[in-house]
Amino acid sequence: MAIEIILGLPHLANGPILQRAVALQAPVLISANCLSRWRKADGWREWSGWRTGTLANARPLASVDLDSAGYTMMVRYGGLPWSIADYMALAASWPFRRFSSVDYCCEEGVAHDREEVLDRIARTTATNRECFARAGDLGIRDRLMPVLQGRVPDDYDRSLDAIGGLILPGAIVGIGSMCRRPVHGREGLIAVVERLTRILPIGVKAHLFGVKGDALPYLTPFARWIASIDSQGWGVGVRQHALKHRIAKTDALAADFMERWYRTQCARTLEPPRHMSEAASPSPPPPTADPWECAIAQARGEIRALIESDDLDHDEITTGWIEQWAAEIYADAA
Structure with missing residues (x-):
C-alpha cells in the first residue's frame, strides 16, 4: 500500500485553500494553533481558548487529523500556551480521524544539546501518558496517536520503551522531529526509519511529521511500516514565489501551489524506490x-x-x- 500524503492546512477558513483541498479529496492535518483564540493583555498576546466554529467548514473534507502544535510554538512561546486538558477538550469536540499526543520536539532550534534532548524525551513520555489517560476518560482513545521523540535513532528506542504500553494494537504512532531532518546521515530520516522497522510492534505503523517530498523515494522501501507523512511545504513555495515576483500571496495563489505540490508528492510515491543503508550509530x-x-x-x-x-x-x-x-x-x- 502506498504511503498516504496528508496536506497540512494553515486554517479552515471557507475560501480557495479549503475548497481546493475538498476538490482534491485529500486527507488534511491542522495544528491546534490554527483554532486558537488570542487576545492582547498588557501588550502581550495571550491565549484565550479555541475557535471551533471553523470546524464546521471541514465537513466536506476527506478526513481531518489534529496536531498538538510543536516546533513553531516552542520557538515562539517557549512552550504550549494551553494545558493538556484544554487540548484534549478540543480533540473531543469534533470527529477528527486521529489526533496526536502532546509532545516536546527535539530539533536543534529547540533542544540545543544532548541533555536537553533527553529532557524533552522524558517530558514527551509524561505528556503521552496524560493524553492517554484523558483520552480514555473522554472515550476517544481509539483516535489518539502517541508520539515518539528524539534526535538519533537510539532515542526513538528509548521513547518507545517508555510508552510501549500505551500503543494499542494496529495503532499509528507519530514520529516527531522529522521536518528539519536531512534524509541522509547518522541522524538522518532514513537512519531513524530503518530503526523503527526493527522496533515497532507488529501491526503498528508510523506517521512521519513534516517530511518533505524529496525523501519519498527513499521511504518507499519502508511503506509497510509507514502509514503516512504530512507537510505544509507548499506554503514555503508560494511565499518564495510571491516575494520573487513581488505579488500578493493570496489564498487563490496558495491553492494553486498546494494542488501542484500535492499531485507531485502523490506521483513521487510511485517512483522506483531508492535504497540507502542506515549509517552506523556514533560512539557514545x-x-x-x-x-x-x-x-x-x-x-x-x-x-x-x-x-x-x-x-x-x-x-x-x-x-x-x-x-x-x-x-x-x-x-x-x-
Whole structure:
C-alpha cells in the first residue's frame, strides 16, 4: 500500500485553500494553533481558548487529523500556551480521524544539546501518558496517536520503551522531529526509519511529521511500516514565489501551489524506490571523570525519571534545580 500524503492546512477558513483541498479529496492535518483564540493583555498576546466554529467548514473534507502544535510554538512561546486538558477538550469536540499526543520536539532550534534532548524525551513520555489517560476518560482513545521523540535513532528506542504500553494494537504512532531532518546521515530520516522497522510492534505503523517530498523515494522501501507523512511545504513555495515576483500571496495563489505540490508528492510515491543503508550509530562520548559533571548528569537523570513517573509535571521548570540537586549528590559522595 502506498504511503498516504496528508496536506497540512494553515486554517479552515471557507475560501480557495479549503475548497481546493475538498476538490482534491485529500486527507488534511491542522495544528491546534490554527483554532486558537488570542487576545492582547498588557501588550502581550495571550491565549484565550479555541475557535471551533471553523470546524464546521471541514465537513466536506476527506478526513481531518489534529496536531498538538510543536516546533513553531516552542520557538515562539517557549512552550504550549494551553494545558493538556484544554487540548484534549478540543480533540473531543469534533470527529477528527486521529489526533496526536502532546509532545516536546527535539530539533536543534529547540533542544540545543544532548541533555536537553533527553529532557524533552522524558517530558514527551509524561505528556503521552496524560493524553492517554484523558483520552480514555473522554472515550476517544481509539483516535489518539502517541508520539515518539528524539534526535538519533537510539532515542526513538528509548521513547518507545517508555510508552510501549500505551500503543494499542494496529495503532499509528507519530514520529516527531522529522521536518528539519536531512534524509541522509547518522541522524538522518532514513537512519531513524530503518530503526523503527526493527522496533515497532507488529501491526503498528508510523506517521512521519513534516517530511518533505524529496525523501519519498527513499521511504518507499519502508511503506509497510509507514502509514503516512504530512507537510505544509507548499506554503514555503508560494511565499518564495510571491516575494520573487513581488505579488500578493493570496489564498487563490496558495491553492494553486498546494494542488501542484500535492499531485507531485502523490506521483513521487510511485517512483522506483531508492535504497540507502542506515549509517552506523556514533560512539557514545566517554564518561566524564570530573565528579561535579558526574553529579550534574546524575541529577538530570533523576529529574527525568521523576517526570516520566509523573512525580513531576511535564512542564515543570527544572533548570534552576539541577545545580542544587547536583550539589547534594556531590556532597553525599564526598
